[in-house]
Structures are given as structure tokens and as C-alpha cells.
Amino acid sequence: MILSVHATFGAAIASLIPTHPIGGFALGFLSHFILDAIPHRDYDLASLEVDLKIRNDVLDVICKKFRLIKDIVFVSLDIIVGLCLSFMFFFNSDYPWIFLIGVIGALLPDLFTFVYFFLKHKSLTLFLKFHSDFIHSKIFNNMGQVFGIFLQFCTITILIAIIFGLRSLY
Numbered sequence: 001m002i003l004s005v006h007a008t009f010g011a012a013i014a015s016l017i018p019t020h021p022i023g024g025f026a027l028g029f030l031s032h033f034i035l036d037a038i039p040h041r042d043y044d045l046a047s048l049e050v051d052l053k054i055r056n057d058v059l060d061v062i063c064k065k066f067r068l069i070k071d072i073v074f075v076s077l078d079i080i081v082g083l084c085l086s087f088m089f090f091f092n093s094d095y096p097w098i099f100l101i102g103v104i105g106a107l108l109p110d111l112f113t114f115v116y117f118f119l120k121h122k123s124l125t126l127f128l129k130f131h132s133d134f135i136h137s138k139i140f141n142n143m144g145q146v147f148g149i150f151l152q153f154c155t156i157t158i159l160i161a162i163i164f165g166l167r168s169l170y
Contacts, residue, residue: 004079009159
């Protein structure tokens, strides 16, 4: 799933139990894996692509840095959209930080994956295998980008409707 979907759903889950921030964080973290198990298509990060030609010229270095900057901007916008949606729908003036605790919990697994790709630290290898190989659905690997985003939008809309339905019971 894209980060804004994870963030919004993490905030929604945490908002259900505003007096239990540790539970909100844990449920946000677990929600990441549940959402990733739903068939979807993630956007590709150009900075993680492996070049077939190994060159050490200045142009190659500039291209790699440009791809990294482009990815950072794109991912940052995705996170900002998630934070804005989370704040708009799930901010609670009595517990102002609970939505953010859920967002952080929900985004943490992808942060671990990001750290692994750049540091290749062995302590994250088992987590990466669990997250990337076991949890992520391989059913719709070849579906188009637009359809994948549409499916995620539908998923988050349904989940938010369910969450608001549960909140109205209180």
C-alpha cells in the first residue's frame, strides 16, 4: 500500500482507543501488515533500481542523485497527504497526539525496509523477508499503477467507513 493509506488507517485504528497510546501504536504497526496482505500495487522507487551498466562517470552520479531526490520528494508528498488526511479525519482535541501515534506505528515497517535497502544491515534481514516476501501479496504483481492506486483508495474508503461506524457505537 502507499504510505498515505497506511498513515490514515493507522490514525483511524489508534483513534478507536485514544486512552491507550501503546495499544494505538501497536495496532497501527499491525495494521501495516494487514493492509499489505491485501492485493495492491506499490509505486516504484527509481533510486532502488539496479543499473545494468556500471559506469563511474559524472553523468551517472548526477542521474543517481536526481533519482534519489525525486523519490524523496514523491515519498514525502505521500506522507504529507497521509498526515493531512489523518489529522482531518481523526484529530481528537482531548487526545491530540493519538492520531500521530497510530501514523508512526503504521509507517514504521516501511521505514525499516527503507533503512535496510540503504544500510543492508543484517539485523533487518529477517524483518525484510517477513515484510516483503511473506506479507506482500504477489497475486496482482502485474496490475497497472492506476488500478493499484484505485484499489487502495477503495480499500481505505471502506476501512474508514467501518471505523466511523465503530466510533458511532461509543
